[in-house]
Amino acid sequence: MIIIPAVDIYQGKCVRLKQGAKNTRTVFSDDPVAMALKWEGEGAEIIHVVDLDGAFEKEPKNISIILSMQHRLRIPIQVGGGIRTESAIRIYLEAGISRVIIGTEAINNPELVISASSNYPNRILVGIDARNGWAAVDGWTRIEPVRAVDVANRFKTCPLAGFVFTDISRDGMGSGVNIDATREFASSVSVPVIASGGVASIDDIKMLLPLERAGVTGVITGKAIYTGNLDLKEAILLAGNTPSSDG
Numbered sequence: 053m054i055i056i057p058a059v060d061i062y063q064g065k066c067v068r069l070k071q072g073a074k075n076t077r078t079v080f081s082d083d084p085v086a087m088a089l090k091w092e093g094e095g096a097e098i099i100h101v102v103d104l105d106g107a108f109e110k111e112p113k114n115i116s117i118i119l120s121m122q123h124r125l126r127i128p129i130q131v132g133g134g135i136r137t138e139s140a141i142r143i144y145l146e147a148g149i150s151r152v153i154i155g156t157e158a159i160n161n162p163e164l165v166i167s168a169s170s171n172y173p174n175r176i177l178v179g180i181d182a183r184n185g186w187a188a189v190d191g192w193t194r195i196e197p198v199r200a201v202d203v204a205n206r207f208k209t210c211p212l213a214g215f216v217f218t219d220i221s222r223d224g225m226g227s228g229v230n231i232d233a234t235r236e237f238a239s240s241v242s243v244p245v246i247a248s249g250g251v252a253s254i255d256d257i258k259m260l261l262p263l264e265r266a267g268v269t270g271v272i273t274g275k276a277i278y279t280g281n282l283d284l285k286e287a288i289l290l291a292g293n294t295p296s297s298d299g
Contacts, residue, residue: 053291053292054098054269054270055096056097056246056270057096057273057284058099058248058272059088059100059101060101060102060274061103061117063105065079066083066087068274084101084117088101089124089125091284092126094284095288096127099121099125100132101121101130101131102132103115104133106133107133111136112144115144128151129149129150131144131151131153132155132177135152135157136154136156136161136164137164138167141176145175152168152176153178154168154177155181156189158179159198160189165212169207174213176210176213177214178204178207178215178216179215179216179218180204180215181200181218182219182233201237204237205240208242213243214243214245215245216272217237218249219233219234229250231263235263238266241267242267244267244269245266245268247263247268248271248272251274251276252282253281254282254286256276257271
């Protein structure tokens with residue numbers, strides 16, 4: 053299982069939010085690129101980048117920062133936040149971004165996922181955010197009357213890179229991962245799942261590792277590594293990866 057550090061960008065800074073609410077932001081760095089380099093130095097194999105401005109404003113807003121990050125890092129990055137058009141997908145992927153995440157549009161415009169995954173096989177992740185099993189959209193501001201698993205099953209024949217499954221009731225709260233919800237979701241789909249939301253300590257990594265058998269191939273961690281409650285190198289070692297000797 054791959055441990056994936058998150059770098060969330062809001063107004064040019066690296067921040068963390070509680071349950072996606074912009075008025076709960078904590079700034080951890082004025083330099084998101086430097087923060088990504090720090091996690092690379094601690095052994096990260098991939099960085100999860102979220103354009104929060106893009107998510108709120110429904111179109112990419114931090115492309116220059118993200119592409120600068122991509123040019124500086126030696127490891128791949130996956131990007132989400134405000135990606136709602138073919139042109140936004142093309143800008144990122146043709147610039148060398150490894151994978152892009154389509155979230156809200158997977159519900160509002162499933163044809164975008166179908167088309168993009170056909171044009172860029174194994175480079176599209178579908179981000180599915182859920183509260184109590186129901187799908188959330190528009191920066192988690194609206195709960196849709198559709199189950200998260202049903203959203204995923206719309207794309208069962210698409211050549212996706214996988215799903216990013218986030219339990220938004222846990223995200224940024226440090227309250228622990230919703231293991232049962234993550235297992236249920238991963239067991240219901242046939243492509244890899246990256247778990248997200250609620251990682252608070254090394255204990256959450258320990259609880260997630262058995263979910264590899266259900267198809268959970270990675271876990272995104274944000275607040276815990278910024279506050280020091282989770283040591284990234286320790287988590288990577290526990291997951292069976294070897295941290296880089298850099299940094």
